[in-house]
Amino acid sequence: MGPVGGAKFDVAWRRITLAAVTIYDVAARSGVSIKSVSRVLNGEPNVSPALREKVSRAVEALGYRRSLSARSLAGATSSLIAALADAALTIEHWRSGRGNDYLSRLELGALMECRKADYHLMVELVDHGAETLDRELMALLAAIRPGGVLLTPPNSDHGTVLDVLDQEGVNYARIGARTQLDRGFCVSMDERQASFDMTAYLISLGHRRIGFITGPPAYPASQLRQAGYQDALAAHGLALDEAAIVEGDFTFPSGMRGMTALLNSVPGLTGVFASNDDMALGALQAAAAAGLSVPQDLSLVGFDDTPSALFSTPTLTTIRQPVAEMAAEAMRGLIGLLKPDSVRPDGPMTVPYELIRRQSARAI
Amino acid sequence: MGPVGGAKFDVAWRRITLAAVTIYDVAARSGVSIKSVSRVLNGEPNVSPALREKVSRAVEALGYRRSLSARSLAGATSSLIAALADAALTIEHWRSGRGNDYLSRLELGALMECRKADYHLMVELVDHGAETLDRELMALLAAIRPGGVLLTPPNSDHGTVLDVLDQEGVNYARIGARTQLDRGFCVSMDERQASFDMTAYLISLGHRRIGFITGPPAYPASQLRQAGYQDALAAHGLALDEAAIVEGDFTFPSGMRGMTALLNSVPGLTGVFASNDDMALGALQAAAAAGLSVPQDLSLVGFDDTPSALFSTPTLTTIRQPVAEMAAEAMRGLIGLLKPDSVRPDGPMTVPYELIRRQSARAI
DNA sequence: TTGAAAGCGCTAACAT
């Protein structure tokens, strides 16, 4: 029952630190070999209850925790998950002085799950647009050797990223992926159906001439949301009016422009579906500027349920995407993949969305 | 010029991965010892230009990156920074389905700086309220052995957290700290002065009877903001009316209640300073419910510049806290502390805030 | 069921 570790003198910065508790300390205290300690810690079979008990007690008494570094260096696995976020998007947010609600919720969900499973989350920025993306990504993987990777949009759909990950044999989960859903562990929401539901909701309120403001055409999400809108019109026997669809880019100003354009080009317009909340908020402002009040003169709905949707006047009817739950689900799936006896689920996982009815849409 | 590494067969999950490039591969390729490679990589002195050149070329050609694990295991330092966020706060956000704009901006700033300096950010949740906080924190530090720790509010002011960090000899930076500013590297904003300025701004617009909605009394931030308000009144020769100060708790509903209370208790009220934006937004709604329009009948200002402040009607005059810049500054300071020849700055660092004039306040 | 010994890829003393 000797002393735990020894005192180390960190001359580098005139500071004295106590040596960390290692597996040797635990082994010594419980009178077994380090291998036995390792066995207990990893829950390996063939360990007598007595030994397990002794070791557990020593671990508890010493407050011992295995070193992440030593573990990932020695073993084939790592309890480190790298979350890959898009650098350009991050820089854009930095410039605007705004946080990223989507990423924040996503991370929150991932963190909660990491904590439960004793995994750790490292956040990394990857430069989506760089020519040398593959090299940079390989370098990143070489440096941190994560046990798994969590892909956030738009990286979830980035071919090069998926290729590098596959090539390096790294397990990954993709959040909000829209393409190649057979690669990795995908968790997403049925955007098309949500958009269909929202449009059907407006129709159920009596609206017949409904304008739509799209996102950037290049985003798969834009296309899915627009498709849902068109499907719903068709399903309810309403003709598609090309003039009722205007292009936006998911920003507030584009929502303003979109609303102005719709007001000019669609006679008898009573409802507008902006395919995200930021645009809906912009549309709201443009409507006010045109002397129209929502929802008295016009019903307006969005998509995403950003925080501001709750504080606008009127509050915004929208679709809530359970981002945190998606991330938690993705983490569970990913951690599952990392277990030796894992079975990869065959299909992508779909989480339920919610249509949030607030003040901005009403029956006519 | 032999082959790079060898093929390893990962029988665990029928997958073939190429062995990672190691320092030995680089040494072999450039015909020097691993120590020389290490010297070049660490920018150590006493390396001939020729050797540096050879090694650099090999590193480049092989796409070599040092393993984080091996480095932190072998050396005294680690290029890993642990950002400590409050678990309770995170769970609260999880429940509400909202992201955390403050933390998101903070992380964004930290990430940008990490990328520049080739550091990595790991995010960890700590349970602020747990009795065993010290043990948990020590266990966390033992497991990941970060080179430095980045403290976010409210951990920045948590005595136990600071104690454990000091005791373990881990360098740390504190964001938005209000107390014991001599511990760690502190970066914050002058909340009191900002609050003073905002109040002075309302006074300059001609307001004389100005209500104030406080935050939770326990928060140092609440006290500073209130102090700034009171100072400004005094500085301008205005009497302090106790009835003009009502208690809130930084939430939307408390802002509604606060506004209602002020409307009832302060005759001739023309201005209201809610000490954060969420409360200001609630106050806005309560004013509307009382038949008052802002800013025609009443000027209203907030504090924080949350995203919603820009989307409300009217848009909200408020104080912008440069959170991302604070985090970047904190990371730079922290990384500076980690260098062997570092000098600890003597005082806390203060970053400039900005009074954002929008529509909700006007001259009378 | 348990243990001894050999690395994992680096850094850090200690040569030369």
Added chain:
DNA sequence: ATGTTAGCGCTTTCAA
């Protein structure tokens, strides 16, 4: 100015 060697704290063969 450069190289040799011994760990860091684990996991992983391989023996017993």
